[in-house]
Amino acid sequence: MTAQLLDGKATAAGIKAELTERVAALAARGIRPGLGTLLVGDDPGSQWYVAGKHKDCAEVGIASLREDLPADATQEEIEAAVRRLNEDPACTGFIVQLPLPAGIDTNRVLELVDPDKDADGLHPTNLGRLVLRVSEPVTSPLPCTPRGIIELVERHGIDLAGADVVVVGRGVTVGRSIGLLLTRREVNATVTLTHTGTADLAEHTRNADVIIAAAGVQGVITADIVKPGAVVVDVGVSRVTDPETGKSRVTGDVHPSVLDVAAWVSPNPGGVGPMTRAMLLSNVVDSAERAAGMA
Numbered sequence: 001m002t003a004q005l006l007d008g009k010a011t012a013a014g015i016k017a018e019l020t021e022r023v024a025a026l027a028a029r030g031i032r033p034g035l036g037t038l039l040v041g042d043d044p045g046s047q048w049y050v051a052g053k054h055k056d057c058a059e060v061g062i063a064s065l066r067e068d069l070p071a072d073a074t075q076e077e078i079e080a081a082v083r084r085l086n087e088d089p090a091c092t093g094f095i096v097q098l099p100l101p102a103g104i105d106t107n108r109v110l111e112l113v114d115p116d117k118d119a120d121g122l123h124p125t126n127l128g129r130l131v132l133r134v135s136e137p138v139t140s141p142l143p144c145t146p147r148g149i150i151e152l153v154e155r156h157g158i159d160l161a162g163a164d165v166v167v168v169g170r171g172v173t174v175g176r177s178i179g180l181l182l183t184r185r186e187v188n189a190t191v192t193l194t195h196t197g198t199a200d201l202a203e204h205t206r207n208a209d210v211i212i213a214a215a216g217v218q219g220v221i222t223a224d225i226v227k228p229g230a231v232v233v234d235v236g237v238s239r240v241t242d243p244e245t246g247k248s249r250v251t252g253d254v255h256p257s258v259l260d261v262a263a264w265v266s267p268n269p270g271g272v273g274p275m276t277r278a279m280l281l282s283n284v285v286d287s288a289e290r291a292a293g294m295a
């Protein structure tokens with residue numbers, strides 16, 4: 001192994017320490033940010049993620065509120081819960097935990113979220129603001145995983161200006177939205193977005209300075225398609241059963257052989273996941289500061 005690790009766990013801990021101070025400064029002005037979560041159903045994975053978000057909030061001093069609905073909740077009941085969070089002054093930002101149960105019109109639910117309370121940064125209005133603002137400061141919530149990836153890379157001293165970045169995967173939460181951040185003037189990267197219709201993935205990845213692997217396909221990024229010295233960020237989440245222990249664990253898009261050729265690799269778990277969580281908290285604190293005229 002020659003690659004150095006992009007340590008998301010440690011970086012997220014540093015960001016949470018900064019946020020704790022910013023939350024204290026808000027408290028001195030009588031302001032307490034509050035993150036709401038809307039969880040529908042009893043999927044163990046989703047329950048675990050939501051519990052993690054409440055734990056993170058407690059750590060930095062953000063209040064947290066929960067709306068939990070049963071798996072058979074109707075479209076109307078879910079939309080009513082979104083309206084309650086929109087109207088609750090104690091909730092300064094919230095997320096609708098995805099996926100929603102089959103049969104629910106997810107986009108209709110997400111579009112109902114007040115864009116100023118959109119802690120995920122994925123409301124169409126906020127994605128639109130990001131499209132429109134290339135050079136000027138963004139004063140709206142940013143998509144958490146893309147923002148977390150850029151912070152993770154830059155906080156390890158890696159300059160993205162002028163870098164050729166290949167993104168693998170066109171999902172909304174990462175692939176489609178990260179180019180909007182990477183091509184902003186203060187980051188200045190050049191982006192190629194590849195997907196399942198790409199004719200020759202390896203031709204693109206072999207020339208990339210940075211690969212952002214968000215395909216959700218276990219081990220698709222192998223050493224032979226990575227340029228020596230590249231930076232490789234592993235966003236994929238696949239649940240696999242370990243043949244030796246029989247236990248379920250999370251694994252990513254990046255094959256372990258990449259550690260022998262890349263300069264930097266993000267571990268998974270311990271890389272992008274903790275950064276995504278830290279950016280959710282950042283979005284909530286940012287918007288509370290904006291509302292207070294402090295940012």
Ligand SMILES: Nc1nc(=O)c2c([nH]1)NC[C@@H]1CN(c3ccc(C(=O)N[C@@H](CCC(=O)O)C(=O)O)cc3)C=[N+]21
Pocket residue numbers: 049095096097098099120144237250268269270271272273274276277
């Ligand atoms: N509205 C919404 N917003 C989301 O941000 C959202 C969502 N829905 N639905 C599900 C996905 C998934 N997601 C993760 C967050 C943190 C880790 C994370 O911290 N993982 C740890 C532990 C992984 C493990 O061992 O299970 C790690 O990577 O080290 C993973 C996955 C957010 N999501």
